[in-house]
Amino acid sequence: MLRTTRGPGLGPPLLQAALGLGRAGWHWPAGRAASGGRGRAWLQPTGRETGVQVYNSLTGRKEPLIVAHAEAASWYSCGPTVYDHAHLGHACSYVRFDIIRRILTKVFGCSIVMVMGITDVDDKIIKRANEMNISPASLASLYEEDFKQDMAALKVLPPTVYLRVTENIPQIISFIEGIIARGNAYSTAKGNVYFDLKSRGDKYGKLVGVVPGPVGEPADSDKRHASDFALWKAAKPQEVFWASPWGPGRPGWHIECSAIASMVFGSQLDIHSGGIDLAFPHHENEIAQCEVFHQCEQWGNYFLHSGHLHAKGKEEKMSKSLKNYITIKDFLKTFSPDVFRFFCLRSSYRSAIDYSDSAMLQAQQLLLGLGSFLEDARAYMKGQLACGSVREAMLWERLSSTKRAVKAALADDFDTPRVVDAILGLAHHGNGQLRASLKEPEGPRSPAVFGAIISYFEQFFETVGISLANQQYVSGDGSEATLHGVVDELVRFRQKVRQFALAMPEATGDARRQQLLERQPLLEACDTLRRGLTAHGINIKDRSSTTSTWELLDQRTKDQKSAG
């Protein structure tokens, strides 16, 4: 099991630590109940039971996940602020939720409509664009594209739609007008609009139970109360702006997500996700805005928050501003996206987790071990491994108990560490039987049970978006089929040469020694070929003096094998 440094959960002390709160400014109300936030109890939705228990930040405990429409669940995911390259912290959050999305879809038959907002105008974007002497729009579009490429490289499925803030300004303005009309926001002479937090009473804070206290505001602030937050920000000189009923300006951060999510899903949302740092104030403010605008009791039913990725041994999350980050691109020069996914699977999506090269190397070794088990199991099925008897009934039983354990763990708030343990356990037993069968080469064979294990593993890894190197894969353009044909020929030829070189000479005495000496260069040539092909990503395994098999290595494994 991978050690995670901080426990899961969203209790006040943890959240405070995660957010660097607990200093002046915010406090937890005394005696807050474990569920229901400050104002109200959570309303359990009606609709389709997915069969999954999910940890809901709104209640601070696991709840049955019930989605309003049987046909598809609505899911809003806060997207990135596109001002620079994405780092592994971002990757961690989006990969973890991608795994959850795939599990919900493929294991629990729950189709999902996912909307992601892209923050393409904001202080950081404007500042960076000024530094680079380009327009904020150009900078944002550059890094939006970069983010999408990184996500594709990590095999994160794209949302059903991306929605950019700058393409939805009129909708955001109407949303703000709606909140003003309901008496929960006010505009100022300077052209700002603020949410009036007092008007929300103790309904504010239902997510994390935080009540705003006095915060250090600039002396020229035009807010009525220090804790009110901006819905519309009047343009400063030389800043990008849009016309509005309150004068030129741009939207505040929280209102973007409320307006965009509402544009697609209206007044009701099943799932809302983001990193734990977004719970407060971002999601808390989104809830206040939407519930006021829609005049509803409960806008989002389930808030899912992922734990932070930290640099090993550090308290702070991996972050641009702290300059303690590794970009996704740099990471992918050394490790595959599958290794990162497997690293993510080995911890609960809610846990804070430490990044280290050694944790990645461990994940890589485990994946290689699983891939190698599958190759051996295939070789056994084809009769290329010396045959012997295996405990077939035990393996069938292990397979079915693993399937049950995996499904139960996934239904329990997507408990992927438990799942990984179950999968590794099955591989361990399968490997043990293959080794046992090598020791007693004669006996009944049991290829079917290995076939069943292979197909379960393939299905599982496909579900979570991991590909274990599979030599039987053939790409659409036919080039890989050609490669396979050529390598097959080559390996067959090498096998014949090796068989001849290893065969016992009939001669005796000096003549025999002479013959063995003469054949030595052939064996050396076979070894040289094997090593040479490793550099091209082809791994030949000599199973016996008469049988050799081969498999394709992925790029990064190839580099490491040829360097080693």
Ligand SMILES: Nc1ncnc2c1ncn2[C@@H]1O[C@H](COP(=O)(O)OP(=O)(O)OP(=O)(O)O)[C@@H](O)[C@H]1O
């Ligand atoms: N170190 C991290 N670990 C896990 N999730 C993270 C981490 N950093 C950011 N995220 C998540 O990534 C998503 C996009 O974040 P966003 O673009 O707002 O970046 P950010 O938090 O401002 O990052 P940075 O501090 O590096 O600028 C959010 O859901 C956020 O919670």
Ligand SMILES: [Zn+2]
């Ligand atoms: Zn958001």
